[in-house]
Amino acid sequence: MELRKWGPLRGEITVPGDKSISHRAVMFGSLAKGTTEIHGFLQGADCLSTISCFEKMGISIENRGDTVLVQGRGLHGLTRPETILDCGNSGTTTRLISGILSAQNFDVTLTGDVSIQKRPMKRIIEPLSQMGADITSIHGNGCAPLFIRGKSLHGIHYTSPVASAQVKSAVLLAGLYAEGITKVTEPFVSRNHSERMLKLFGASVSTEGTTVSICPAGQLYGQKVMVPGDISSAAYFIAAGLMIPGSEILIKNVGINPTRDGILHVCRAMGADLTLLNVRGQEGEPTADILVRYSRLHGTDIAGAIIPTLIDELPMIAAMAAVAEGETRISDAGELKVKESNRIAVMAQNLTAMGADVTETEDGMIIRGGKPLRGAAIESHLDHRIAMTFAVASQCAEGVTEIRSGECVSISYPCFYEDLMNLSGKRR
Ligand SMILES: O=C(O)C1=C[C@@H](OP(=O)(O)O)[C@@H](O)[C@H](O)C1
Numbered sequence: 001m002e003l004r005k006w007g008p009l010r011g012e013i014t015v016p017g018d019k020s021i022s023h024r025a026v027m028f029g030s031l032a033k034g035t036t037e038i039h040g041f042l043q044g045a046d047c048l049s050t051i052s053c054f055e056k057m058g059i060s061i062e063n064r065g066d067t068v069l070v071q072g073r074g075l076h077g078l079t080r081p082e083t084i085l086d087c088g089n090s091g092t093t094t095r096l097i098s099g100i101l102s103a104q105n106f107d108v109t110l111t112g113d114v115s116i117q118k119r120p121m122k123r124i125i126e127p128l129s130q131m132g133a134d135i136t137s138i139h140g141n142g143c144a145p146l147f148i149r150g151k152s153l154h155g156i157h158y159t160s161p162v163a164s165a166q167v168k169s170a171v172l173l174a175g176l177y178a179e180g181i182t183k184v185t186e187p188f189v190s191r192n193h194s195e196r197m198l199k200l201f202g203a204s205v206s207t208e209g210t211t212v213s214i215c216p217a218g219q220l221y222g223q224k225v226m227v228p229g230d231i232s233s234a235a236y237f238i239a240a241g242l243m244i245p246g247s248e249i250l251i252k253n254v255g256i257n258p259t260r261d262g263i264l265h266v267c268r269a270m271g272a273d274l275t276l277l278n279v280r281g282q283e284g285e286p287t288a289d290i291l292v293r294y295s296r297l298h299g300t301d302i303a304g305a306i307i308p309t310l311i312d313e314l315p316m317i318a319a320m321a322a323v324a325e326g327e328t329r330i331s332d333a334g335e336l337k338v339k340e341s342n343r344i345a346v347m348a349q350n351l352t353a354m355g356a357d358v359t360e361t362e363d364g365m366i367i368r369g370g371k372p373l374r375g376a377a378i379e380s381h382l383d384h385r386i387a388m389t390f391a392v393a394s395q396c397a398e399g400v401t402e403i404r405s406g407e408c409v410s411i412s413y414p415c416f417y418e419d420l421m422n423l424s425g426k427r428r
């Protein structure tokens with residue numbers, strides 16, 4: 001994938017559906033009684049992995065493109081898959097499904113691609129084992145492949161060392177089946193899509209501060225789920241609009257759940273011209289249209305409770321900081337090291353290759369912005385967020401930027417390059 005500056009980006013765009021919400025709609029729909037109708041489903045490879053895992057466990061799922069119909073078979077309706085469950089590149093699939101599988105009346109092996117087999121699974125094995133689950137990391141390294149033998153579970157109060165919606169959701173999903181109440185306390189609030197959607201499906205879930213409680217469920221009921229546009233995908237166009245001189249972009253129907261909207265706060269702190277229009281609630285998930293105009297950005301500090309609310313946007317924010325005037329410090333973001341790639345190291349390496357001044361730290365990075373960027377060979381490490389970040393950065397650089405293995409954007413945003421190009425007027 002070779003890119004060079006196309007000039008300002010102008011116009012309207014609707015980004016694909018939210019990845020976290022799409023995964024959950026298929027999972028909860030499979031465990032519910034009756035049909036779940038999902039509108040705006042993300043047709044990214046990660047969400048297709050979730051569909052395929054549940055199909056292998058006897059769930060009938062009709063994927064009509066924008067709409068997906070899931071014929072749920074109730075909390076105890078999954079059947080033993082005849083083959084290994086393949087979670088592909090998706091951490092969300094692997095961790096959330098483990099919570100469900102821990103409580104079934106069958107055994108299963110699950111795995112994923114090379115990246116998934118390196119990502120830490122002890123973080124879910126530990127709390128689920130405390131609940132009575134029987135999970136083995138087959139290679140003994142705390143990673144997938146995992147062998148899960150279904151068991152009867154009991155509720156616990158788990159205090160998680162990390163603010164992770166995947167850990168929280170795995171424990172809550174196991175809690176649906178456990179005897180007694182299950183609670184999870186996290187250091188900071190992570191995305192709360194599971195809590196919102198489980199309530200919609202009829203589960204008894206409550207939140208107090210950083211603690212979520214769930215009661216065992218008798219039954220979940222199929223629902224109509226409207227999936228908003230993914231703010232993590234919108235992030236590339238928010239950044240592009242702000243970074244590329246002369247740009248003005250209206251991004252329509254984006255999810256702005258307060259546990260996901262950290263990027264909006266950071267952009268404002270950097271001096272962004274950003275307006276929310278048409279703010280509305282949609283099936284428990286708030287949405288808005290986001291209007292961004294080119295702005296002279298300046299650096300800021302990003303740390304603490306805001307980090308989980310923008311964790312997947314940090315690569316794009318780091319590139320924005322390279323274009324901004326002054327220094328940006330990102331800390332408390334050690335979680336970036338255990339994503340699809342080590343996003344601290346990979347960002348520092350690739351931004352440096354483009355001429356930016358970046359220092360990697362233990363839990364983040366320091367970016368001294370304002371240095372002119374030049375095109376470079378970018379190694380995506382098969383990480384979709386890295387590929388998309390540098391496609392945007394290429395629009396602020398002199399010369400050609402080559403993004404290696406750029407096709408990995410299909411994990412979360414299959415038509416990303418077309419959408420970017422359309423806004424530049426190249427195909428208008
Ligand atoms: O629950 C989810 O849908 C997600 C949670 C986050 O991961 P962690 O729970 O590991 O922070 C995020 O990075 C991932 O893209 C999606």
Ligand SMILES: C=C(OP(=O)(O)O)C(=O)O
Nearest residue numbers: 089090091092312339385
């Ligand atoms: C980290 C991500 O996803 P997952 O953990 O589901 O692989 C991501 O999409 O940036």
